[in-house]
Amino acid sequence: MLNIKIIYNEVFVLPIFDRINDLVPTELEGTEQYLDLCTWNIKFFTAKPRRIETITSIMKEINADIYVLQEIADGAMDEVVHQLNLSGEHSYKVVYGKTGGDIRVTFMYDLEKVRAKQDIEELFQNERIIAENGIEAFPRLPLHGRFQVTHNVTDPFDFELVGVHLKSQRGNGWEQRKKAAEKLVDWIQTKAQDEDVIIAGDFNAPPGRREWKPFEELEEKGEILFKSFNPNGELSHLSGSRLDCILITDNVNEASIDSSTTVIRWKEILDGELYSRYKQKIHDEISDHLPVVSRFSFSNRDEND
Template sequence: MHKGLILKNKAIISILLCSFALSSLEIRTPGDINNDGVVNILDVIELVNIILDDSAYLNEADLNSDGIINIVDVIATVNIVLYDTEPNENAFGSNQSFDLLTWNIENFPKNNNTIDELTDIIPDLEVDVIALQEIESTQSLESLKENLGNNWVFYRSDDDSNYGTLSYLINLNEVQINQAPYTILSQYDYQFAWRRPYVLDITHNNTNYIIINIHYKCCDGSENRRLQASEALESYISSYLSNDKVIVLGDFNDLLIDQFNVFDPFLDEPNNYYFTDIEIASGSPAYWSFPGWPSHLDHILITNELFDFSYDTQTLLIDEVFFPNNQSYYDFYISDHRPVGIRFQN
């Protein structure tokens, strides 16, 4: 934090400290700055001293996990003291970031319990937008939306189709939809396996984003179709969205690291495009998005208008976190793909 900002916040922090009586909570790690087993006013004081002294980073002090210790973390700690609000350890997003997922929910709904399972999982993730693939039922997607609450809306690229289509679930608490989603590149239906890219124009915290949800053709033997889909998509972006903050995400059905690379139209333009999950693709199979046949097939691509933003990308290990006793239940009830997420810090 810059010294000038520290001085401006010092008065606010002092008021906060004077406003709270000594209080304690049960043992929990986040917020327990002095490591005495409780979260109370002493931790707030310690946290303020960390900020004012510009001390070394401390994980317990970074309550929103944004890599920065500042006034936001002071407020979060104060809220724990006052309201006993323990941080959600399963959350990927937060109200300090713009949070998106791509999630191929296989043959949705693939099981009678799929909707109920997702109703329990999605609120815990605390995300703003979920780009979905393989959604086979508008009625089932509407039921999931109703379970999630009035702050959620959904869109499906073809409401009348029984085919696994592209869709969106959107949490309106922090975002504004500027235009209903629309499909593009209909002249390339064969290359995209009749799943036309699905475009969403959205605003978060006064920043406009263009999101393109895709699902490339699967399987060996279709590499040329996937390559042609990449060529068509790159041409569209460079022609019509050259100054926009574009995020392309979805089930690309191919590897980022490959001898014959279907993503060359993007990889050959490193000044214009970047796959934010490239480190996942080149890393441990434990974090790949398609665990059943270990491979990483779900990707997130951004354009250079977003290069200077602060962001991070993760594979969400839903199978391990929500089904710890039998991870095969995740595949049985929900999908053979894990979601991959990106969050942009405000």
């Protein structure tokens, strides 16, 4: 067994075109030493050349090992993967969910760091999961994979990853999100094959909201980290709220948040003249969501005893 330490779990600002290098601190760019997981809703991402160029540039700076992406059209990330792999520093592979039309949940992962242990598929494919208001709980089914970290570890580390894009707040939708949370909790407790689980994506409501009571109850039992892992005060949507989150089971080998966690403060940029000037351009060519990144380090358990 390995110990995992969460080095940071923060929101990266969307780099504003030619200022990308200035807005992603060097110490927080992806490295060979850690496993970096990024979740990002790239708002209606289709394969338009200008957006491909911009998103590729941003991903080069974030340099994550696994991306959990939302609102991706089928095939839209293929050219981004091709461009990122041209450097020879990565060997990204992309897998798209099958539901959601042009706004699918998508995994993109670096074969140099991790491998998929089985086919990546959507959960709950043969079920009808209906909320109290009579509507399907999942407008897009969660994407699921079992992964193994093979780079820079003495022993390979296995974990399960679920990517979500839950019901939006348009038309309220809290009943669907609550039902989705109940279903995910049941899956963690009864269906997950590994005790180490990460759920990442666009939850479409801040961590403290009433629909997350199923998560709250599990967190109170010490079985997951959710509300404590996603500070409400850190916006991930440019409207000013935290919608994009990462949930981990507490079994992720006694995961802990390092006291040296670095918080990237972008408020003065997003509230200032620069953002006001480029707001519509950012929304149109990048996204209205910010990437959220967690960094994991690994060590043998007996080395810390």
